[in-house]
Amino acid sequence: MVEEDRELIESHEHPLDGYLREGRIPHIFCPGCSLGSITNVIIEAIIEAGLDPKKISVVSGIGCTGRISGYLNYDSFHTTHGRSIPFAIGLSITDPERKVIVISGDGDLFAIGASHFIHAARRNADITVICVNNFNYGMTGGQVGPTSYMGQVQTTAPYGFNEESFNLPHLATTCGAVYVARWTALDVRRIKDSFVEAFKKKGFSFVEVLGSCPTTFGRRNQLAEGKKILQHFADHTVLKHDVDPKETKIEKNGPLIVGKFVDIEDKPTLTDNLLAIQRISQASDKKS
Amino acid sequence: MGRIEIRFAGFGGQGIGLLGRLLGEAVSLYEEGKNSVMTQSYGPESRGGASSTDVVIDTIEIDYPKATELDYFVVLSEEAYQKYIPKLKKGGILFVEEDLVTLDDQANKAKKIFKIPATKIAETLGSRLFANIAMLGFVCANTEGIVSEEALTQVMKEKIKAKYVEKNLIAFQKGKEYKQE
Amino acid sequence: MMSDGNLDLPEILTGEHFTTGNHATAEGALAVGCKFFGGYPITPSSEIAEHMALRLPRVNGHFVQFEDELASIIGILGARWGGYKSMTATSGPGYSLMVENIGLGMMTETPCVIINVQRGGPSTGLPTLVGQQDIMQTKWGAHGDFEPIVLCPSSVQECFELAVQAFNYAEQYRLPVTVLMDEILGHMSEKLIIPDRSKIKRVNTKKPNVPPEEYLPYKPDKDLVPPMAIAGDGYNIMVTGLTHDERGYPVLNVETQEKLVRRINDKIRKNKDKIIILEEYMLDDAEIAILSFGSVARAAKGAVNRAREKGIKAGLLRLVTIWPFPDERIEALANQVKTILVPEINYGQITREVERTTHGKTNVKGLFKMGAIHNPQEILSEIEKCT
Numbered sequence: 001m002v003e004e005d006r007e008l009i010e011s012h013e014h015p016l017d018g019y020l021r022e023g024r025i026p027h028i029f030c031p032g033c034s035l036g037s038i039t040n041v042i043i044e045a046i047i048e049a050g051l052d053p054k055k056i057s058v059v060s061g062i063g064c065t066g067r068i069s070g071y072l073n074y075d076s077f078h079t080t081h082g083r084s085i086p087f088a089i090g091l092s093i094t095d096p097e098r099k100v101i102v103i104s105g106d107g108d109l110f111a112i113g114a115s116h117f118i119h120a121a122r123r124n125a126d127i128t129v130i131c132v133n134n135f136n137y138g139m140t141g142g143q144v145g146p147t148s149y150m151g152q153v154q155t156t157a158p159y160g161f162n163e164e165s166f167n168l169p170h171l172a173t174t175c176g177a178v179y180v181a182r183w184t185a186l187d188v189r190r191i192k193d194s195f196v197e198a199f200k201k202k203g204f205s206f207v208e209v210l211g212s213c214p215t216t217f218g219r220r221n222q223l224a225e226g227k228k229i230l231q232h233f234a235d236h237t238v239l240k241h242d243v244d245p246k247e248t249k250i251e252k253n254g255p256l257i258v259g260k261f262v263d264i265e266d267k268p269t270l271t272d273n274l275l276a277i278q279r280i281s282q283a284s285d286k287k288s
Numbered sequence: 289m290g291r292i293e294i295r296f297a298g299f300g301g302q303g304i305g306l307l308g309r310l311l312g313e314a315v316s317l318y319e320e321g322k323n324s325v326m327t328q329s330y331g332p333e334s335r336g337g338a339s340s341t342d343v344v345i346d347t348i349e350i351d352y353p354k355a356t357e358l359d360y361f362v363v364l365s366e367e368a369y370q371k372y373i374p375k376l377k378k379g380g381i382l383f384v385e386e387d388l389v390t391l392d393d394q395a396n397k398a399k400k401i402f403k404i405p406a407t408k409i410a411e412t413l414g415s416r417l418f419a420n421i422a423m424l425g426f427v428c429a430n431t432e433g434i435v436s437e438e439a440l441t442q443v444m445k446e447k448i449k450a451k452y453v454e455k456n457l458i459a460f461q462k463g464k465e466y467k468q469e
Numbered sequence: 470m471m472s473d474g475n476l477d478l479p480e481i482l483t484g485e486h487f488t489t490g491n492h493a494t495a496e497g498a499l500a501v502g503c504k505f506f507g508g509y510p511i512t513p514s515s516e517i518a519e520h521m522a523l524r525l526p527r528v529n530g531h532f533v534q535f536e537d538e539l540a541s542i543i544g545i546l547g548a549r550w551g552g553y554k555s556m557t558a559t560s561g562p563g564y565s566l567m568v569e570n571i572g573l574g575m576m577t578e579t580p581c582v583i584i585n586v587q588r589g590g591p592s593t594g595l596p597t598l599v600g601q602q603d604i605m606q607t608k609w610g611a612h613g614d615f616e617p618i619v620l621c622p623s624s625v626q627e628c629f630e631l632a633v634q635a636f637n638y639a640e641q642y643r644l645p646v647t648v649l650m651d652e653i654l655g656h657m658s659e660k661l662i663i664p665d666r667s668k669i670k671r672v673n674t675k676k677p678n679v680p681p682e683e684y685l686p687y688k689p690d691k692d693l694v695p696p697m698a699i700a701g702d703g704y705n706i707m708v709t710g711l712t713h714d715e716r717g718y719p720v721l722n723v724e725t726q727e728k729l730v731r732r733i734n735d736k737i738r739k740n741k742d743k744i745i746i747l748e749e750y751m752l753d754d755a756e757i758a759i760l761s762f763g764s765v766a767r768a769a770k771g772a773v774n775r776a777r778e779k780g781i782k783a784g785l786l787r788l789v790t791i792w793p794f795p796d797e798r799i800e801a802l803a804n805q806v807k808t809i810l811v812p813e814i815n816y817g818q819i820t821r822e823v824e825r826t827t828h829g830k831t832n833v834k835g836l837f838k839m840g841a842i843h844n845p846q847e848i849l850s851e852i853e854k855c856t
Contacts, residue, residue, distance in 0.1 A: 021707065024718060057700045059547070070707055070719065075700040077550065078709035078719075079543060080573050086540035090507065090547025090555070091700055093531050098551070098701065119536040274531045281526035309658065313487035316660040326487075326658040351771030352845050353657050353764065 019043045021073045028067060032214040032226020034185030038132055039068050041188055042103065045195030046074075057100045059088040061108035064139045065132040065211075068103050082113030085120045088127045089270065096271050099199060100126070106133040107145040110166050114146070121175035121204045126269040128198045128205045131168060132185075134213035142216030151252045153220045169261050170245040172206040179205035180245060180262035184233035185212050187258065194260060203269045210256060289322075289347055289433055293355040296420075297340035297372050298364030298385070303420035307362070308341030310424065310443050311435060315345050318439035322346070325353045338368040345434060360434075361398075362427055363389055364406065364419065383427055385419065402430050402468060409462050418459035425463025437464070480528045481669060486661045490628040490654035491516035493661045494558070494584055495524065497632025500669050503582070504530040504553035507544035509537055509563060512596040513652040514586035517558035538566035546570065546579045546645075550708065552699050554636060558584035561603050562593065564647075565610070571645050572611030573710045575733060578687070578695065580639035580674060582632070583647045586655040587763075589814075589840045598840045599652040601763055601814040607647045608792050614730055616737035618646045618744055619792040623766045625659045631789070637672035638744060642736055643694050649791060651814070653764040653842055681705065685715040687729070693736035737793055746789035747798060751777065755784030757855050758806045760799070760823055762788040764842050765812050771845030776852045783852050788819075796826045803827035808855040812836040812843045 014020075020043070029035045046056065056074040060066035062081035069076040079087045084102045092100040102109075109117055109131050120127065136154050137143040143156040147168065152161045172180045179201045181194045191209055198205035212218070212229035223229045233256060240247075241259040248257040268276075296307040305328055312326030328341045342355040357377035363369045364385040373394045376382060382395055386403035395401060404426045410418035421444070428437055441457065448456050481500045488496075495517050498506075506521035522532045530553070535541045538559055545555035559567065564585045574581060589595030590602045607619045618638050620631045631648055639646040675696040677684045681704045689695045695715075698704035711719035712726045737744065748766075751773055752758060761769035766787045776783035786802060788795065802809065809831055811820040820835030827833055836843065836851050 021705075021718075023716065053705075054701055054703050057551075070709060073705050075550075075705060076707050077547070078707075078711065079546075080570055080710055083539060083543040083570060083573075086507075086535060086544040087547035089533070089540075090505065090544040090549070090553075091551040093533070094505070094548055094551025094553045095701060115536050116540055119540070270533075274526075274533070277532075278526040278529060281523075285527055309487070312658055316487045317485050324487075324659065327653070328656060349770075350659070351767045351774070352842075353653060353659075353767060354842070354844070356844055356846075 016040065016043055019047075019073055020071055024071050027071055029064065030215045032212060032218075032229075033064070034209075034211040034226070035064060035068060035132060037188060038185065038191070038209055038211065039071055041192045042068070042101070042130070042195060043072065045192045045199060048192065049196045049199040051099050051199060055095070055098050057088070057091050057098060059084045059091065059100060059102050061104040061113060062139075063105040063108045063137070064134070065103060065105035066108060082108055082111070083116065084108065085113060085116035085125075085127070085129065089120060089125045092126045093271050093274055096126070096275070099128070101128045101130065101199070103130040103132070105138070106131055106135070106147040106168075107137045110146045110168065110171075118171070118175045121172055121177045121206070123270040124176060124178065124203045124267055126202055126204070126271045128201070128207070130195070130207050130209065132209050132211040133168065134211040134217055136213060136217040138213050138216045142220065147250070149250055149252050154217070165250065167245070167249040168208045169206075169248050173245045173262050176204065177206045177262060178203040178264040178267050181206075181260040182208040182210070182248065182258050184210040184230075184237055184256060184258060186230050186233045186237070190258075197260075197263070203267055291350070292345045292359050292434060293357065294343045294345070294360040294362065294434070295340055295355055295358050295372060295375065296362045297338060297368035298420075299367060300337055300339045302339070302364050303417065304339045304364070305341050307420050307424055308343050310440060310447065312343045313447065314435050314439035314443045315343070318442055319435060323348070323350050325350045327353055338365065338371050340368060340372060360427070360431065362423060364423060366390060381431070383423065383430070385423065402426065404463065404466050404468065406463065409466065410459060413455055413459055413462075418455060421456045421459040422463035422466075425460035426466055428460075429464040481663060481666045483663050483665050486663065487658055488625065488661050489516060489656055489658050490622070490625045490650055491586065491656065492520050493625045493628040494632045494648065494650065495520040496661070496663060497629035498556050498582065498636065499524055499528060500629070500663065501633040501636040502554050502671055503556050503636065504528075505545060505548040505555040506530070506557065507533050507535050507541045507548065507555065508557045508559065509535055509541050511560045511563045513588055513655050514558045514560045514563075514584065516655070517584055517586070521556075538563040539570065542567040542570040542583065543573070545581045546574055546577070549579050549581050550700050552701070554580070554640070556582040556584065556636075558586065560586050560588050560596075561590045561600065561606070564603055564606060568606070568610035572613060572615070574645035575611065575615035575617070576613075576710050577708050578643035578697070578733065579645065580636075580643050581645045582635045582639055583645055584632070585647055585649050587649060587651040595840050597652065599764065599814055599842060600840070601649075601651060601765065602818070603649060604791060604815065604818040607649060614734055615644075616734045617792050618642065618644065618737065618790070619649055620646070620746070621649045621762045621789060621791045622654060623763060623787065625654070625657065625661050627789075628654060629661055629663065633669060634746075637670060640672045640674050641694070642740065642744075643674060643697060644733075644737070649763065651763050677704065686717045687713060688715040689732060689736070693732050693739065741793040744790060744793060745795050745798075747795055748785070748787035748789060750785040750787070752784035752786060752802070754782055756782040756806055757808045757810065757852055758784050758786055758802055759810045759812065759848065759852070760786045760788070760819070761812055762791060762819070765814060768843050768845045769812060769848055772848035772852060775845055775849045781852060781856055794822055794826065799823060799826045800828070800830070803830040806831055808832040808834060810834050810836060810848070810851055810855065812838070812848050812851075814838055814840070814842060
């Protein structure tokens, strides 16, 4: 890597001024956490996708990732633990033009909120779900979660975790998601492109981002700095577009398969189906 | 007229609930100055077993919605007869589907017993499903001051699916005209 | 019998009907403008969901049967922030699953309506038989301090009227409002008169009248209720279950907690005279009062009539609003009557409240029954014992 000469400029303006909520920064994220850059990428993707800011709602549950919704200067909803998805469904069906983005963590979406995820995918609810998977419960102090891998050490698995983990892209695909992708927090360009595609897509789109959590995950698993986690991602990432999501399971020191795995067109959404029921019911009225 | 309590009972599938709804609605909406409340027995089973529905009729506001002592007991199955006959008050009136119910000593407390082969009558119309309405016609003809034929006919026309109305009205007439031996 | 398919398009089926409490409740919700129902089947409330599934699409509304009660309650909160008046219906066990997010509704001041058709509990209990065992659950179910509004109908007509009222209170005071029905009311049929559209009052939340840069989503007006901007209004609202300041931003300190929690309680406490609905029957000269609510109140009224025929000075105080509790009225009653008799289908939930509010000034006697409503004769016998 060549060190470039950079001129430092002093400015009171930030390129994302207006997109972040005034008075909410600094954020609560730890040094080395990837949530800051993911927040940044979400905003860039919203801008690039050309979404009408008035039509955007951001919804999250509880946890570190759940705090992102509150930093974004859109209509934002910070709900209860695990319940962001049905809240998002309620918001989305009230306006077919509304883009509802759920952003939450692995514990929130796939432990306490797992049933909502699978049913929302089944119904093809018109929402985008972004899961930042940091392999543990960060905010509550580093407990294992449904995406923790075998052998991972956490406060509630002091002898090493010995359950199987969820493979999120496989789960989402099986349940009917129309767009499924996974990236690591290192792949910011690809994350952004993927978010843009997901935001523009009608129906249930899902993007998993493997995030760095040095404080409560890394410290216990020989990855005690954000940089080390990102280096681990860099060393283990294998890009495989369109691979069968069955093959993307994450294991200790195994490959981290990333890419876009599913991209289906023209599947009717929950909102489409609800509007169809309105037409059917009203047509039967006219007949009688 | 004071409070009147009527129970229809039979087995699941005989259309017992419909009888309660038709009578209740006819009284509530078409009988001037009368109120009615209809309740149904609810159990976890969707089909079969004893089914019953109660209609309480009064000229004043109906305070207690459930039947306590039956003035009229209209029964279309043996199981329902055995289950509910203790609820008939002494001097009450009993209507039975005579081919499906075997009367015993418990019926002695009734002031009057009306018997009709409602299912056989229904079968002459092509389906035993009309037995409930034949019974309703029979009840209408043999009671006074509860409900008029006009009110019941009106409700049947509104509530029964159009293609079944005619047959049901015939069943009602046959029940109404039936004279027990 | 309204769910036979022969229905008109309008939300308001003006006219006379013979129908169940469950259907009347659904019609009340439609009449006041409910556009979204999210629910999960549970006996004895399922007919409400079924009726909404039939009727809502015809009035350009949406029905979603969710995967559980947790999704149902939070789905209706989301839909309300999207601009649809929303409702769910359930029974005791389902209500238990909803309470955490009823708390979210209280904290975020989200108008919505929950119908609880009570059955016997605890646990699965008596799915098909009546109960009044969720009185305290509606008050204390969710953690934290909040002041709920809970209404309790006694007739099919009132099921309709209180569904309308529940939405109007929810919109006016910005909170989830619960209607406590019971199995008997839900399933019994009697006459329902749906009035003309012009006679049905529709309350909507106050909207902000300032531009977005000046809007503070949780800054209350004098009535302690803040105007409500929703998603898409251009106000970039922030809504959180965390303790928040007037901007809606999480501020986790003592001052913010003091201010917010006091206000969301006080907006109901200070307006409770406008919220409390009571029916008083033959109370003027009464020496024995029956305090009753829900389907039992019908039998209680019957017992009062029978007592009066016997020359006993009995009267009825019927709680239409259960929460906020009418402390002052009951305290005044305690100074008048020798005994307050409280028949209820539980083991003393309201009786204890009456004891609390009467401060030992009168004899309070609970008449508890499980799984069935009292008949007038049973209540009369108790009245006679008290004379």
